[in-house]
Amino acid sequence: MEEAILRVFRGDSNGGEERIYRVPLKPGMVVLDAIHYIQAHYDADLAVRWNCKAARCGSCSAEVNGRPRLMCKTRLDEFRGTDVRVYPLKTFPLIKDLVTDVSWNYQVARQIPPFTHKEPEGKPFIVHQVDVERAQEFHKCIECFLCQNVCHVLRDHEGQSAYFGPRSMVKIASLEMHPKDVLDRTGLLREKGGIAYCNITKCCEDLCPEEIHITDNAIIPLKERVADKYYDPLRALLRSLAPSRRREEST
């Protein structure tokens, strides 16, 4: 029977090593299947986070041959003739083997002011499809954090104290573009959110398993909104002459 050779990182925050496993190859097999085979037949204590095995839960993010992927969506026959090296995500602190501590992302999410609306005056507001279709794309996010992991600001420049990361930009975009949200988060984006740290090299968008256009539809429109407010005196003048729906500054 044809075999795949997996070289899996084993270790914890004190250090680790690569271990080699031979796994019988079956049609349609994905990397997560091979990891489960290793757990069942060789090392029951191999730590891996997973849940749905259907690319819906975003749990099984790892780096396969140097590329951040969902293990449940990465077929082994893609690597015929080469070893498959499976490593934990680089950007987050290692807990054990393939499991990293992604709690930083949730701590950042808590700093984003939630959806805020005003009580309707007069007739009830009817939500039209044209008003919510942009945010619907952002709601596809499964929080696999592959975008946060591959973002070079967080991955290589240790920018966690300066930049919220692509996942948070998607979340902010979904709120900012909501027809009934009344908060203005451009100040947050410019200061604590650090949107200017993103140099739009699109790795987040290239890797997104949900194919969300993170850069084109979330980050660049947010950069334009920041530019509207802070770098465009012409539009500021027009806004002061013809004030439209004013948003309240978020804190």
Added chain:
Amino acid sequence: MITQTRSPAVSSAVRPIRQDAWWVGPLITVVVVVVFAVYAVWAAAQGTNYRVEPYLSPFYSPVLGEGWWTLSPAFLVIWIPLGFRLTCYYFRKTYYRSFFGDPPACALPERRGASYTGESRFPFILQNLHRYFLYLAILLVVVHWYETIQAFVFDGRFGIGLGTLFLLAEAVLLSGYVFSCHSFRHLVGGCLDCYSHSALGRARHRVWSRVSLMNERHHLYFWASLIAVWAADLYVRLLASGAIGDPRIIF
């Protein structure tokens, strides 16, 4: 702001690096951009052979400074397309990757560490001027279409020459590039939160949707318009110098 300490458990020396030919794209970009830049500087500095009736090289359109400007008239115009392209969201991604290696490709290690500031400091904070170059580029598109229409008139008679087709292709592709711009997309409708309740909201949503479709091909328009400008200038230059003739049909 929340920080995290990354575990050194998986050293960068051990972590696998992607083995695909990631360098091909950046290499082609560097070659094409350098060749075009050298040609553009040379062609703009010439100050001759840019007009042969009824054609005008796009590098010199519109011709300004006649009578008082002693250098090549191209220098009075060329800063507009140069500024528009240098601050273009697509091209920023391309040259950050190809020329600055920031990052060279997704998930490849970088060396600049914590000194990275993205577009938050000078000079890259000037990328926020993109919208102003857009306004000027729209004027330039109008002028290019005027020159293209002039290229159909041969001594007062309607006709089509090979040069007409070069200029027409250049005007079409330049229009595609300018009107698929991310800033234009924001300007026409992306800046709105609620289309159904804004003045001209539905019409703006329709325009925004069409611009969004074009925006998906913004990178193609970028390169096609770059090649079209180069080809049109080269053709006019060869024609003006007498090196070639212009096949034409006059009605």
